[in-house]
Amino acid sequence: AQSVTQLDSQxxxxxxxxxxxxxxxxxxxxxxxFWYVQYPNQGLQLLLKYLSGSTLVKGINGFEAEFNKSxxxxxxxxxxxxxxxxxxxxxxxxxxxxxxxxxxxxxRLTIIP
Amino acid sequence: xxxxxxxxxxxxxxMGQEVTLRCKPISGHNSLFWYRQTMMRGxxxxxxxxxxxxxxxxxxxxxxxxxxxxxxxFSTLKIQPSEPRDSAVYFCASSGKEASYxxxxxxxxxxxxxx
Numbered sequence: 001a002q003s004v005t006q007l008d009s010q011x012x013x014x015x016x017x018x019x020x021x022x023x024x025x026x027x028x029x030x031x032x033x034f035w036y037v038q039y040p041n042q043g044l045q046l047l048l049k050y051l052s053g054s055t056l057v058k059g060i061n062g063f064e065a066e067f068n069k070s071x072x073x074x075x076x077x078x079x080x081x082x083x084x085x086x087x088x089x090x091x092x093x094x095x096x097x098x099x100x101x102x103x104x105x106x107x108r109l110t111i112i113p
Numbered sequence: 114x115x116x117x118x119x120x121x122x123x124x125x126x127x128m129g130q131e132v133t134l135r136c137k138p139i140s141g142h143n144s145l146f147w148y149r150q151t152m153m154r155g156x157x158x159x160x161x162x163x164x165x166x167x168x169x170x171x172x173x174x175x176x177x178x179x180x181x182x183x184x185x186x187f188s189t190l191k192i193q194p195s196e197p198r199d200s201a202v203y204f205c206a207s208s209g210k211e212a213s214y215x216x217x218x219x220x221x222x223x224x225x226x227x228x
Contacts, residue, residue: 032215043117043204043219090156094215099144099208100169101217103156 002027004091006104013081014112021076021107023065023091031093033074034101035065038088047089050074061085086111115139117220119205125226131193134223137186138207146217147180147190148204156204162188195227 005024013019025031032051036044048059055067065076074091091104118137126132138145146161160170162182170180177196182188192199202224206217 034216036219043221044206045219046216049216099146099161099163099215100158101146105155 002029002031002093002095002102004093004102004104006091006107008107009105010108010110012110012112015083016080018079019077019081019085019109021089021091021109023074023076023104025072025074025091025093027072027093027095030096032096033065033067034092034094035059035063035074035076036090036092036103037061038090038106040087044090047076081109081111083111083113085109117205117207117218119203119220119223121223122221123224123226125228126195127228128196129194130227131191132195132199132225132227134190134203134205134225136188136190136205136220138188138205139209139218140186142207142209142218143185144208145182145188146206146208147188148206149201150204150222151201159190192225195225197227200225200227 003026007022034049035047037047038044047063048057050057050067058064063078065074067074088106088108090106092101094101120135144163147159149157159172160180161168165182180190202222204219204222206219208217
């Protein structure tokens with residue numbers, strides 16, 4: 001079975017500073033990888049996804065992530081954060097041919113003015 | 114497109130009462146998912162349907178929970194009887210097999226409080 005680990009439950013970052021949210025996965029078969037964002041009192045929204053091809057994936061709101069197969073990682077990055085990026089971020093995987101998303105426990109990103 | 118629609122947005126009920134949560138998926142999507150989110154357990158998949166047929170209900174906590182999808186545009190999640198530990202935010206999501214393969218679109222959620 002596949003699993004997703006987000007080691008950082010909370011990440012405080014100063015406004016306009018860079019940020020990296022870590023995600024590692026475990027699976028014996030190939031997977032698709034996703035990052036979702038949840039703003040306060042809202043549902044989840046897709047930030048970006050890796051299906052195949054280039055390992056550097058760009059998403060909405062200036063976020064990007066890099067798939068590293070050897071390290072089984074899919075870390076999320078943004079070069080300069082804004083107050084509006086305050087949210088909870090979830091990494092998730094789907095095994096090829098399946099439809100069940102397995103989510104990590106989430107990382108709460110807090111932007112300090 | 115209206116997105117995934119859930120109702121009610123908030124529900125407060127007393128222990129022992131029946132609760133019904135509703136979901137309308139995005140038109141044309143053929144898969145529908147019910148999730149529960151709590152502080153303690155995070156996001157849990159309860160059940161999912163494909164073409165209105167339940168495929169995997171292994172996440173349903175116990176017999177008090179049931180879900181139906183009578184047609185492609187409507188699904189319900191029912192809890193009977195409800196208990197305080199069922200308090201959570203319940204999300205519905207849908208997906209379709211187009212270019213955005215396997216992307217799930219989430220509704221705004223129903224916040225359930227059982228007193």
